[in-house]
Amino acid sequence: MNTPRVPRVAIIGCGSYGAEHARFLSTCPGVKLHAVADIAPERAQDFAARYGAGYATADVAKIWADPDIDAVWICTQHDTHAPLAEAAAAAGKNFFLEKPLALTLADCDRIVAAVERSGVIAASGFKLRFFPAVVAAKQFLTKPTLTIAQVIDDHWPSDFWANDPVKGGGNVLSQGCHMVDTVLHLHPTPPVKVYAAGGNRHHPTRDIVDTASITLTFADGAVATVAVGDCGVPPHSSKFALQQSDGVRSFSLYNRLNSIMTREDKQVTEHPAWPEKGADVIDAPFIAAVAAGGPSPVTVQSARRTSAVVLAAVESIKTGRAIDLTSAPYAAAMQG
Numbered sequence: 059m060n061t062p063r064v065p066r067v068a069i070i071g072c073g074s075y076g077a078e079h080a081r082f083l084s085t086c087p088g089v090k091l092h093a094v095a096d097i098a099p100e101r102a103q104d105f106a107a108r109y110g111a112g113y114a115t116a117d118v119a120k121i122w123a124d125p126d127i128d129a130v131w132i133c134t135q136h137d138t139h140a141p142l143a144e145a146a147a148a149a150g151k152n153f154f155l156e157k158p159l160a161l162t163l164a165d166c167d168r169i170v171a172a173v174e175r176s177g178v179i180a181a182s183g184f185k186l187r188f189f190p191a192v193v194a195a196k197q198f199l200t201k202p203t204l205t206i207a208q209v210i211d212d213h214w215p216s217d218f219w220a221n222d223p224v225k226g227g228g229n230v231l232s233q234g235c236h237m238v239d240t241v242l243h244l245h246p247t248p249p250v251k252v253y254a255a256g257g258n259r260h261h262p263t264r265d266i267v268d269t270a271s272i273t274l275t276f277a278d279g280a281v282a283t284v285a286v287g288d289c290g291v292p293p294h295s296s297k298f299a300l301q302q303s304d305g306v307r308s309f310s311l312y313n314r315l316n317s318i319m320t321r322e323d324k325q326v327t328e329h330p331a332w333p334e335k336g337a338d339v340i341d342a343p344f345i346a347a348v349a350a351g352g353p354s355p356v357t358v359q360s361a362r363r364t365s366a367v368v369l370a371a372v373e374s375i376k377t378g379r380a381i382d383l384t385s386a387p388y389a390a391a392m393q394g
C-alpha cells in the first residue's frame with residue numbers, strides 16, 4: 059500500500075501575515091514547509107531560518123518551476139494577488155491567496171478564470187467563517203431577517219501600505235471585506251442591492267475610502283448593516299462584532315467573534331468563549347482539501363462576490379446612489 063505523500067508547501071510573501079501562516083505550516087504534522095520566497099531576499103532568508111523552510115528565494119519563478127511543491131500560500135500586497143494567482147494556476151500549483159481576492163473586478167475575474175481553466179484547488183483567506191462562534195451562529199439561526207455588523211479598527215498610519223490606493227485600497231477594501239464576507243456567509247440568499255455612505259475621514263493624503271456604513275438587501279428580503287473604519291476599536295463590542303435576529307431568535311457575536319450570546323423565548327444564554335484562532339483555522343481545511351483533491355473551503359468565486367459587494371459599496375459612497383447587484387458589472391460575481 060502506498061503511504062500518502064506529505065504535502066510540500068511554499069509561502070510567497072515573508073511579511074507579517076506570511077509569518078502567521080509560517081508559524082502553523084512549519085509545525086503542522088503532515089506538512090513540509092519546502093520553500094519561501096520574497097522579493098526582499100534577506101526577508102526570505104530570515105524566514106527560512108526562522109521557520110525551517112527547505113530553501114529561500116527572491117525569484118518566484120523558482121517556486122513555479124519546482125515540481126516538489128504541492129501548494130503555495132500567497133501573502134503579498136493586494137495589487138500582486140492577480141498576477142501571482144495566475145502564475146500559480148498556470149504552473150498547476152494549488153494556492154491559498156490572502157484576502158481580499160483583489161482590488162478590482164477585472165483582477166477578481168482574472169483569478170477566477172485562471173482557477174477554472176487550470177482546475178487547481180484555490181482558497182481565499184476568509185478565516186472568520188471558521189471561527190467556532192461563527193459556526194455556532196450559522197447553525198443557531200438559518201434564516202436571519204436583520205444583521206448588524208462591524209469591523210472597526212484602531213487608527214492605521216496613513217503611510218501604511220494597506221492605505222496605498224494601488225497596493226492596499228484602504229481600510230474598507232482591505233479589512234471591511236472580512237466582515238462583509240462573514241455577513242454574506244451568514245445569509246442564505248445572495249445580496250441584490252447595496253447602499254453605502256462614508257468616505258475618507260482620517261487619511262487626507264490618500265485617495266481611499268476609510269470609513270463606511272454599508273446597507274445590504276438580500277434576495278429573500280433580509281437586510282444587513284456593516285460599519286467599517288479605522289477610527290478606534292469600540293471597547294465593549296470589540297473590533298469584530300455581529301448580531302442577528304429572525305423574528306424569534308437572536309444572537310450577539312462579540313469578543314472579536316470568539317464569544318456568542320444567544321436569545322430564545324426571552325431566555326439569554328452566554329456560551330463559554332473560544333480562544334482566539336490564528337491562521338490554522340483556515341490553513342487546516344485548505345491542507346485537507348489539497349490532500350483530498352478538493353473542494354476548496356473558501357472558493358475564489360465566493361471571495362470574488364465579497365470583493366464585488368465591497369467595490370459596489372465604494373461606488374455607492376462615491377456616487378450617492380444605491381447599486382443594483384443584479385445588473386452588470388456586479389451580477390456575474392453574485393453567483394459565488
Ligand SMILES: NC(=O)c1ccc[n+]([C@@H]2O[C@H](COP(=O)([O-])OP(=O)(O)OC[C@H]3O[C@@H](n4cnc5c(N)ncnc54)[C@H](O)[C@@H]3O)[C@@H](O)[C@H]2O)c1
Binds near residue numbers: 138
Ligand atoms: N486574514 C487576515 O486576518 C489577515 C491579516 C493581515 C494581513 N492579511 C493579508 O495578508 C497579505 C499580506 O499582508 P502583510 O500584512 O503580511 O503584508 P507585509 O507587507 O507584512 O508582507 C508582504 C510581503 O510580500 C512581499 N512581496 C510583495 N510583492 C511580492 C512579490 N511579487 N513576490 C514576492 N514577494 C512579494 C513583500 O516584500 C513583503 O515581505 C495581504 O493580502 C493582507 O490583506 C490578512
